[in-house]
Amino acid sequence: MNMMDDTGGRETSATRAAYLSLRKMILVGDLPPGQKLKIEQLRxxxxxGASPIREALSLLTSDMLVERIDQRGFRAAPASIANFEEILTLRSALEDMALRQSIAQATSEWEELLVLSHHKMKRLAGADTFEDAHKTFHMTLLRNAESPMLERYCSQLYDLNIRYRYLAAGGAGYQSRDIAAEHEDIFDAAVRGDAESASAALLSHYRLTGEYLTTQLGAL
Amino acid sequence: MNMMDDTGGRETSATRAAYLSLRKMILVGDLPPGQKLKIEQLRxxxxxGASPIREALSLLTSDMLVERIDQRGFRAAPASIANFEEILTLRSALEDMALRQSIAQATSEWEELLVLSHHKMKRLAGADTFEDAHKTFHMTLLRNAESPMLERYCSQLYDLNIRYRYLAAGGAGYQSRDIAAEHEDIFDAAVRGDAESASAALLSHYRLTGEYLTTQLGAL
DNA sequence: CCGCATAAAAATATCGATATTTATTGACAT
DNA sequence: ATGTCAATAAATATCGATATTTTTATGCGG
Known part of the structure; x- marks a missing residue:
């Protein structure tokens, strides 16, 4: 009874399916910060069964999206302004490092990937797949650093950051500034090979987003 | 049949016991890089049972000590010179950041912790508990940054680094330089509040260790 | 002798059932 | 009321047994 081996929308293992679902639910706030994650309930x-869920939760620990307390189960990672600011600081430092390395080792291949990802992101403005394209663009900027661990950290921090975006947006997702222009600045400087400008633009991009979100985060 | 609640050497849950055992085995090389970690074998x-082992392995994923491939089980994280150098670079950058922040926010309380941990480490030179004291000293240097995530990253990287120490030391654990003096330099500058010197001493400490280890790592 | 399909073996992933532990409730004495 | 203790309920952690998948071994034309 082969399940028609769907290479497209596959859910190979139950663990992976659970991992992806739970991850998404935590990121978008369906499972709010600090919430107890009871196995039975998730089951x-x-x-x-309980096994794949436990395993998925254990894996989500890596992403700092889930906390595990021995003998007392799992809970969605807590959120706080202090934590948000920590993420912002670390992210700025690490992405700065990665971006500079990427640019220093620039190849035409990488530039092409960059052009492509930037284009796709622009085209998807407004679409519900924009988020994915946005992350891809940002990660492509860093990918050329050829530093898997650094990349992983940045990816993690990116996700943690957009979690706060969802938390802040009680619904009002619009911002007054021109995000597209900011992306353009980063992009242009990067393909131009101007590390200094690219880094400055990137950091300013994060600082602005950070300030905006901080004001929105009255709760917590 | 209460197991006399040993607050000292407790092994609360099987998962935790497995986690600690496996972690240690990977760190010291009993489970060499790339080795397949079969559940039955570990069981x-x-x-x-298999459950706590799977869960422990999933948790070890966070520490980048174990890799998980869907449907294909777990394996000890691979090792390579490139990876070692990546760790060294990241570690230098992150610890530099943390140390400076620690010093910038220095309190007498922290200084006392520092004095204490440094003293303990010196006293334990040669003992088999030295490794723990050594890590405690290094982490105490950073703890005052009050940045949990940064601390976690540094702790992770520390562990990954000593793993390479074990890998390199086919037995010859001795080095010609004066490690104690290097620690003294870092320590002195830190309590003196001299961030510049402290950072320089720390980075030099890592650079030297790195160079030493790189030469030792002919294999891989 | 080399692929290539296929059968057999091994290992992973998952389930359902329990044992253990933690959290909750309610009675009782202070 | 309040704090303690036992009894109960709920939830976690763990086991042993299968179903599924991957890997290894086997045999058979080309």
Whole structure:
């Protein structure tokens, strides 16, 4: 009874399916910060046994999206302004490092990837797949650093950051500034090979987003 | 049949016990890089069911000590010179950041912790508990940055680094330079509040260790 | 002798059932 | 009321047994 091996929308293992679902739910706030994640409850929700769920939760620990307390189960990672600012600081430092390295080792291949990802992001403005394209663009900027661990950290921090975006946006997702122009600045400087400007533009991009979000985060 | 609640050498849950055992085994090289970690095999070795082992392995993923490939099990993280150098670079950057922040926010409380941890480390030179004291000293240097995530990253990188130390030391653990003096330099500058010197001493400490290890790592 | 399909073996992933532990409730004495 | 203790309920952690998948071994034309 082969399940028609769908290479497209596959859910190979139950663990992976649970991992992806839970991750998304935590990122977008369906599972709010600090919430207890009871196995039974999730078991019912995801229609699978306890094992894959426990395993998925354990894996989500890596991403700092889930906390595990021995003998006391799992909970969605807590959120706070201090934590948000920590993420912002670390992200700025690490992405700065990665971006400079990327540019220092620039190749035409990489430039092409960059052009492509930037184009796709622009084209998807407004679409619900924009978020993915946006992350891809940012990660492409860093990918050329050829530093897998650094890349992983940055990816992690990116996700943690957009989590706060969802938390802040009680609905109002619009911002007054021109995000597209900011991306353009980073992009232009990067393909131009101007590390200094690219880094400055990137950091300013993050600082602005950070300030905006901080004001929105009255709660917590 | 209460197991006399040993607050000292407790092994609360099987998962935790497995986590600690496996972690240690990977760090010291009992489970060499790239080695397939078969559940049955570990199950026999640790005398417990498969569930806690799987969970421990999933948790070790966070520490980048274990890799998980969907449907294909777990393996000890691979090792390479490139990876070692990446660790060194990241570690230098992150610890530099943390140390400067620590010093910038210095309190007498922190200084006392520093004095204490430094003293303990010196006293334990040669003992088998030295490694722990050494890590405590280094982490105490950074703890005052009050940045949990940064601390976590540094701790991770520290562990990954000493793993390479074990890998390099086919037995010859001795080095010609005066490690104690290097620690003294870092320590002195830190309590003096001299961030510039402290950072320089720390980075030099890592650079030297790095160079030493790189030469030793002919294999891989 | 070399692929290539296929059968057999091994290992992973997952389930359902329990044992253990933690959290909750309610009675009782202070 | 309040704090303690036992009894109960709930949840976690763990086991042993299968189903699934991957890997290894086997045999058979080309």
């Amino acid at each position: 019912a929700m995801l229609k699978m | 026999a070795m640790l005398k417990m």
